[in-house]
Amino acid sequence: MTMPETTKVLPNPRAAEGRQPASPPAAGPRGKVPPRRRPRAWRWTDLAEIAGALGASAALTWMIFGRLLPFRVMPLAYVVLGYVLFLPIYWFVIRDGQGATAAKDRLVTILVATGALFAFAPIVFVVGYVVKRGAEVLRPNFFTETMQIVGPLSKATEGGALHSIIGTLEQLALATAIAVPLGLLTAVYLSEIQGPLARPVRLVADAMTALPSIVAGLFIFSIVIKPHIWLQSGIVGSLALAILMLPTVTIAAEQVLHVVPGGLREAALALGAPYWRSVLMVVLPTARAGLSTAVILGMARVVGETAPVLMTTGGTTVMNLNPFSGHQDNLPLFVFTQIRSSQENQVDRAWAGALVLLAIVLLLFVLARIVGSASPGRRRIRVRRRRGSRTTSDAGGNRS
Amino acid sequence: MRTTGPEGSVTSDVPEAGPRAEEPRKLEARLTDADRFYRAFVAAGAGTTLVLITLIGLFLLTGAWPALKTSGFSFLTTLTWAPDGEPPKFGVAAMMFGTFVSAAVAMLITVPIAVCTALFINEYAPRAVRRSLTSLVDLMAAIPSLIFAIWGLFFLVPLLAPIEDWAVAQFHGWLPLAEASATGGSLFNAGLIIACMAIPITTSIIREVLAQAPRHECEGALALGGTRWGMISSVILPFGRSGIVGGSMLGLGRALGETLAATLILSIAFEIKPRILENGGITVASGIAIEFRDAQELGLSALMAAGLALFLVTFAINLLAALVVNRSPAGARA
Structure with a gap:
């Protein structure tokens, strides 16, 4: 015990009066900073325990499969048995060193990590496999040609999906144009007006998210196409997609509108704005980022839907720019028809379509992330206003 | 003024x-x-x-x-599907059986993995990668089911074929589930691929619910000397139990309505059998996708009845899930 320590430990009369700068908090009783204790940090003994258990299980596996069993097994069996043996060995090792509670904790850690591995492995394999198979046959002409002059025996790199990409974009745009205004209006009704229809509307919207996409396609097929109101065409596919999009957009937009602080609405009304202006000028701009995300995620959900367009758009190999008449193709449909073919080269061509479809979905997803994480629309609007007021040289415009 | x-x-x-x-x-x-x-x-x-x-x-x-x-x-009881035959004979029994079996296989795989993944992201993963893992799960949920289905058809099923053949050869005779004359286009494989599609959506719901577990209680459990598993089992899992059930049911709703995996993988067979590793089976959604082209007047009506039955089932499950999630403390706070 040295002098500075005791003076530090003694209550400081000036500190009791308060307002005095406190003694440096980092200085502990021993006069030096103790190393921060990190109970969850990895220590080298942990690694040694894992390595030891792994080594033991590997040796045991090799002994069982390599020496005891009379027949050869596939490599996967080694991995499975090794893992199964690793768990109890590891448990024993930890229990000997740190007790049963710690052993259980470690075992659960391993199991949880394994479960997570099984969840993340598919995405790596899916994306990797699609990119590998798709890149083999994807050529620039895939984006510029159609399947019009391509026979079933043409090479996989011949022909293209321009007609399908155009069809997908047109149908997506039409479905968005139908579903988004309706969905936004409904969301505004649910969140801002909260009228007598709110309960039934919310109920059916929730119910509709459960509608299987094939049933939406069947519904449109039986009320539009079977009675010959409209033959199979792009717009009919858009209707089916819009049915799927409507509840998604409505519910997501309503949740976004709920997050808008009530104080903003009340401020607008207190300043004398009528309801419609408070919604149009305050609530919707505030929620703009979230609303855009809702719309884009709705689009990402329906762009890859195959089941409804399978029944409604007809599918074709030639370019049809008009979504309102005649069969139109669609990227998921392109992939589906090519992959079901018995010709190897057509199956290969399907992977190019799958790669493009995956890229479109990823693009929409990243777009949604960027839009969603952008600062709320308020600031951007204010900047635009200021620019506007400068042109009219109205100095008082900002104050009002 | x-x-x-x-x-x-x-x-x-x-x-x-x-x-x-x-x-x-x-x-x-x-x-x-x-x-x-x-x-x-x-x-x-x-x-x-x-x-x-x-x-x-x-x-x-x-x-x-x-x-x-x-x-x-x-x-509800007929197996065959010949609505345009003479006399018309059709029923959803086989379709519903296939739908439920493939969905059950999918859920048996999905739920433990989804819970593990949600716990891993929330509690085990380093803080730095937590956000990216969350968006990775959301991204997976956005990948079209068609892509999962063709990946399953060309990658997963051939990969699993030797294992399934081995299982059939080993357990054949004394385990009715594993008996099969041919493997590949089975309800089990369809369920497996549906699980791949259902894992992301289920994980993301469960993760959100578990993330709302009261932080001070978790820290209290740790401060009392509990291990991480002690904290999870005594605070997080009891808190999020209904969220886990609700999220799983929403995933189940997805799995029941999935069309493409079943259409591409299953060899069509209208029958009820316990041999889930054997080729053959049909689900409501894939049945509609396959039969609608040739359907006549009554055939279309029968398909709509099948679609209605499927919709009623998924609707009931969604409703139940919403009730469970809303009743939980986590859901009320959300």
Whole structure:
């Protein structure tokens, strides 16, 4: 015990009066900073325990499969048995060193990590496999040609999906144009007006998210196409997609509108704005980022839907720019028809379509992330206003 | 000084309000014409949505009616699907069996993995990668089911074929589940691929619910000397139990309505059998996708009846899931 320590430990009369700068908090009783204790940090003994258990299980596996069993097994069996043996060995090792509670904790850690591995492995394999198979046959002409002059025996790199990409974009745009205004209006009704229809509307919207996409396609097929109101065409596919999009957009937009602080609405009304202006000028701009995300995620959900367009758009190999008449193709449909073919080269061509479809979905997803994480629309609007007021040289415009 | 709202909606007289502070100022909330129009317009939009969605249900019902009247109760028990035959003979028993079996296989795989992944992201992963793992899960949920289905058909099923053949060879004879004359296009494989599609959506719901577990209670558990597993088992899992059930049910709703995996993988067979590793089977969704092209008048009606039955099942499950999630403490706070 040295002098500075005791003076530090003694209550400081000036500190009791308060307002005095406190003694440096980092200085502990021993006069030096103790190393921060990190109970969850990895220590080298942990690694040694894992390595030891792994080594033991590997040796045991090799002994069982390599020496005891009379027949050869596939490599996967080694991995499975090794893992199964690793768990109890590891448990024993930890229990000997740190007790049963710690052993259980470690075992659960391993199991949880394994479960997570099984969840993340598919995405790596899916994306990797699609990119590998798709890149083999994807050529620039895939984006510029159609399947019009391509026979079933043409090479996989011949022909293209321009007609399908155009069809997908047109149908997506039409479905968005139908579903988004309706969905936004409904969301505004649910969140801002909260009228007598709110309960039934919310109920059916929730119910509709459960509608299987094939049933939406069947519904449109039986009320539009079977009675010959409209033959199979792009717009009919858009209707089916819009049915799927409507509840998604409505519910997501309503949740976004709920997050808008009530104080903003009340401020607008207190300043004398009528309801419609408070919604149009305050609530919707505030929620703009979230609303855009809702719309884009709705689009990402329906762009890859195959089941409804399978029944409604007809599918074709030639370019049809008009979504309102005649069969139109669609990227998921392109992939589906090519992959079901018995010709190897057509199956290969399907992977190019799958790669493009995956890229479109990823693009929409990243777009949604960027839009969603952008600062709320308020600031951007204010900047635009200021620019506007400068042109009219109205100095008082900002104050009002 | 008289201030008037932009549309003259609220009129107040500021200096006069001062002296008469004792008696409350009368507030008038009159709607302007523009406001009335806005309300009517928005209500019309909501009404259109309501009518549209209700019409879908009604049309499904009226469309399905002729088939239901023809078949009566046997609709639920008949295996074969020949609605345009003479006499028409059809039922959803085989389709529903396939739907439920593949969904059950999918859920048996999905739920433990989804819970593990949610716990891993929330509690085990380093803070730095937590956000990226979360968006990775959301990204997986956005990948179209078609891509999962063709990946399963060309990658997963061939990969698993030797293992399944081995299992059939080993357990054949004393385990009815594992008996099969041919493997590949089985309900089990379809369920496996549906699980790949259902894992992301289930994980993301469960993760959100578990993330709302009260932080101070978790820290209390750790401060009392509990291990991480002790904290999870005593605080997080009891708190999120209903969230896990609700999220799993939403995943189940997805799995029941999945079309493409079943259409591409299953070899079509209208039968009920316990041999889930054997080729053959049908689900409601894939049945509709396959049969609609050749369907005549009654055939279409029968397909609509099948679609209606599927919709009723998924709807009931979604409703149940919403009830469970809303009743939980986590859901109430969300």
